[in-house]
Amino acid sequence: WTRRVVIATGVWSVLELPFELWISTSARDALALVTAKLLWLALVGFVLAGHRVARIAYGLLCTIGLIAMAFALPAEYRLFPLGFALTSVECVLKATAFVCLVCAGVESDET
Known part of the structure; x- marks a missing residue:
């Protein structure tokens, strides 16, 4: 599951790029x-290649x-409902990825 969720965060990052570019204000x-x-995709x-430092940085x-997105969700809901939906999906994916990484780390320490 960890691998799938990490891939999903990368795919989601690419899928939401057009919407973020749409609301960007300058070049x-x-x-x-x-x-x-x-950088996120890298x-x-x-x-995915199994680098331990990358896993730590990714989790962090x-x-x-x-945390940053969760605090902004109420304002985004009022101002930009589509952005709220996109951000909500990203929050769920990142929270799931963090839990998967922590659980995978605990399981590998127990063996």
Whole structure:
């Protein structure tokens, strides 16, 4: 499950890019979005390749992103309902990925 959820976060990142580009206000914002997505996909690739440091960084970034997005959800619901739906899916995926990573780490320590 961990592998599938990590892949899902990468796929979701690409799927939501057009919506994020749609609301970006400048070329600099659009470039930052594309760069962030490429870095995220690279991190996902390293996690899937089994790099321990990448798994730790991925888990940390999932947690930080989840907390930041969760606090913004009420405002996003009022201002941009489509964004709320997209962000909600991302929150669920990142929370699931974090739980899977932690559970996988506990299982590997027990063996």
